[in-house]
Amino acid sequence: MKNIISNDTIIAPITSVTGGSVCVIRISGKDSILLAKKAIGPFDISKNKGNTLCHGYIKNNGNILDEVIIALFRKPKSYTGEDVIEINCHANPFIVNNILQTFLDIGCRYAEPGEFTKRAFLNGKMDLIQAEAVQDIISSQSKLAVNNAISQLKGSLSKKIDFIRNQIINISSFLTLDLDFADGDIEIIEPEKVREEIEILIRSIEELAISYNAGKKFSNPMEVVIAGKPNVGKSSLMNALLEQERVIVSEIPGTTRDYIHEEIIIKDIIVKFIDTAGIRITENSIEIKGIEKTIKLFSRARLILLMLDLSQEPNKEDKNILKFISKRFSDKLLIIGNKKDLNISEEMRIFLENVRIKKINISAKKIQGINILKEEIYKIHQEDSKTGLEEIFITNERQYTKLIETKTSLKKVLDALANGLGYEFLAVDLKSAIDKISEITGEIATDDILNNIFKNFCIGK
Ligand SMILES: Nc1nc2c(ncn2[C@@H]2O[C@H](COP(=O)(O)OP(=O)(O)OP(=O)(O)O)[C@@H](O)[C@H]2O)c(=O)[nH]1
Ligand SMILES: [Mg+2]
Known part of the structure; x- marks a missing residue:
């Protein structure tokens, strides 16, 4: 993909081709209305105003391929910022292919992955954070993550990043001014003031960076082992x-040999349950080696359901497992007493009372009790979402990496100030900080950056 906006007109389905009753095909580019005029009838669609819907037919050599609803958007008021036609046809793969082929034959090109959104970016319809939010909205795995992506699409994070970027630019311009007046003995900005302002910026960056880890937790399913x-x-x-x-x-112990995971939806969250092979921990928990993989799962999980058999009296093994897990993971442990339909062992009852x-x-x-368990899992998730989260959070690794790089450059500026170096020595790192933060929203966007971002999109986005 080249970064100069290509001159050609592109086409791709923007919904699933099968499933559901309607499929939407988008055509974008300078000739989209002209090409639509050739393939759509019985009227002249090129006479339609922007932002209008109409009913019509797709034709090819006099044959009607489908009865459709067509939306027309005139540039710049469209998703891509170009003239756009969207055809709502029946979601049958044969029909969709016939329509695509008809437009390919008269001059369209099949869109590359993410090309509609890339054009929207290049035409100034959105910045890179917003382009990435489009992808996030579609793939988000929880209500909170969807809300966050929508908020980013509306520009909330972009505003915050722009603010930090403008502050760095301001400091940099003051310093340049200072250098220009260097001969005149006028100090436009005190080193102490520069230090203070940079420290404030570093703190804002850190707040956003901290939210990355919290944000990640809510973009992925909640893991329960x-x-x-x-x-x-x-x-x-x-x-x-x-x-x-x-x-x-x-009834044979050791039936499950490897990890099996499946996701279910509880209300509005996705929960990934991981069934593990039974663990055995000896007296001194020396055999940790054998359960390294399980410990990794425990560390990653949001919640560990430690299951005990209520019908049996607790043996050494139960006690060792409980001791081992509660020592390391007490903050995410829930004990599940199973087989309550059988006679509950008195020893187990007393044992659990003391835990x-x-x-x-x-x-x-x-x-029995499965819904109560689901409720409890949901409650734990909701409590999590109340704490440790900025309203605006970063879930994107690229944005996070650039933020950290910006911070590293700003820290170098602080070091130079602490060493009493002149402003001319700060300029390089300040410039690097500006460059790094500019990459987040796409103020600076090289071919490589854009290709890397958009190659992860699907066709039709
Ligand atoms: N009565 C009763 N039996 C149960 C209950 N839950 C499981 N069992 C029985 O206990 C035995 C073991 O069940 P599994 O679900 O295979 O146990 P597991 O913990 O996955 O076992 P491993 O994979 O070998 O570690 C089977 O015979 C089940 O039918 C229960 O709530 N009540
Ligand atoms: Mg099993």
Whole structure:
């Protein structure tokens, strides 16, 4: 893809071609209305005003390919900033292909991945943060992440980044002015003031950067690991949550050998459950080696469901596992007492009474207590979303990396000031800070940067 806006007219479906009853095909470019006039009838669509819808037919050599609704947008008031035609046709792959072929034959080119959004960026309809938000809106995995992406599309993050960028530019211009007057012995800006302003900017950058990790948590599904010794009913719980016999369950301990994960929606969040092989931890938890993979899962997960078998008295193994996990992960541990449909062991009851960790009793086999468990998981997610989150947060790794690079350059400016170096020595790092932050919104956008961003988009975006 070249960064000069190509002169040609591009076409691609912007919805799924199968499934649903309607598919939308977008045509964008300087000849889109002219080409539409050739293939759409029975009237002359080129006479339509911008932002209008009309009913018509797609024709090819006198044959009608489909009865359609056509939207017409005149530049610059369109998604791409160019003349745009959007054809709402029936979502049948044969029809869609016939329509695409008709337009390809008369002069359209098939759009590359992300090319509509790339054109929108190059035509000044949106900055890079907003272009990336388009992608995020479509792929977001929670309501919070969708809301964040929508807010970014409206420009909330861009404003914040622009503010920081303008401040750095201001400092830089004052310093240049200062250099120009160097002979006149006039100090336009005190070194102390420069230091203060840069420190404030570094703090704003850090706030945004911190929100990256919090933001990531909400862009991905909430991970919940089901753990416990063999045969307690972990896979049975997985099946109960999924409402299907997804995982093999048997009375033979050690049935599950590897990790099995599946996602379900609880209200408006996506939760990824991971069923693990039963863990065995010896007295001194020396055998950590064998469960390294499981520990990694525990570290990554938002919640660990530690399952115990209520029908059996607690043995050494149960106690070791509980001790091991609660020592390291007490802040994300929930004890699940399973098999409550059987006679509950008195020893287990007394044992659990003395454990100060939240517990829920269920029967995975008889599907009892499963909804209470789902409610609790949802509640934990909601409590998370109340804390540690800026309203505007960064979920994009590219933006995060550029922010950190900006901060590194600003820190170098601070170091130079602390070493009493003259303003001419600060200029290089200030320029580098401006360049880095400019890449976030796309004020500076090289071929490589843009190609890297848009290659991850799908065709039709
Ligand atoms: N009565 C009763 N039996 C259960 C319950 N949950 C599981 N079981 C039985 O316990 C046995 C073990 O169940 P699994 O779900 O395979 O246990 P697991 O923890 O995944 O076992 P491994 O994969 O071997 O670690 C099976 O015979 C299940 O039918 C329950 O709530 N009540
Ligand atoms: Mg299992």
